[in-house]
Amino acid sequence: MTEAILQIKGLGRHYGGVRAVDDVTCLVQRGIVTALIGPNGAGKSTLLNVASGVTPASFGKVVFNGEVMTGKRSDQVCKAGIARTFQTPQLFPNLTVRENVLVGATRRGHVSLTRIALALPGARRDLREIDVDTDALLGELGLAPIAEKLVGKLPFGQQRIVEIARGLASRPELFMMDEPASGLSRAEVEGFRDLILKIAGRGISVLLVEHNMQLVMSTADQILVLDKGKLLASGTPGEIRASEAVKSAYLGSYAEH
Ligand SMILES: Nc1ncnc2c1ncn2[C@@H]1O[C@H](COP(=O)(O)OP(=O)(O)OP(=O)(O)O)[C@@H](O)[C@H]1O
């Protein structure tokens, strides 16, 4: 399939008089890292919220792999193949790292929680598959030593990685991350850069919302710029850096970062 993995068509999300996302049309291409940047309040998180079924669109459409996502619930969007992380990690603090990642695995298309709960045929196979995959992911992301720790007791940086692991456990085709590097130390951000590139290297399309310009410029193949709910620009990192409109709306104020 060569078409864009995600098509945003005339999308709007208004909150009363606030036009958080206002008639945005853009594409997220398959198999690359696309960054979504813009000033505070530009509508980046709102766009992710609409695309992931967390909040409904006021108008317009989100199409994923040719299938309309607008109008679907977040669990249906996840089953279709979109995973996401949140600006503030949304984990279960009283569950362990392993349990949090298992939750992600149960959101996978072919795994049925009902089948597992009712011990119907296929339940054991589902559970075994989930178990093996979870162990592999915990190992790969360096979470194995803390697998039995409660997530609420972990440092912030590790919580961010657990949220990534949970998203990967659902075997997404598109992974949307909302400011995964915010609140992290410089060394942790370096680790995140490698992780993002590794995820993309597996063929997972990434949509990265991020204010850390070094991280954006060193990972993104394409950049979308939002400002006041509108798409201000889209292009390669070089094109975006050279854009006067982007400089005055956003990059100027972040030049020192
Ligand atoms: N649930 C809501 N109810 C009312 N207004 C909202 C809601 N969510 C977002 N907004 C408003 O929509 C606008 C866009 O917010 P959004 O959080 O999408 O911006 P953002 O680009 O993610 O900003 P930041 O970089 O600070 O995270 C803001 O004016 C915000 O106050």
Ligand SMILES: [Mg+2]
């Ligand atoms: Mg945001």
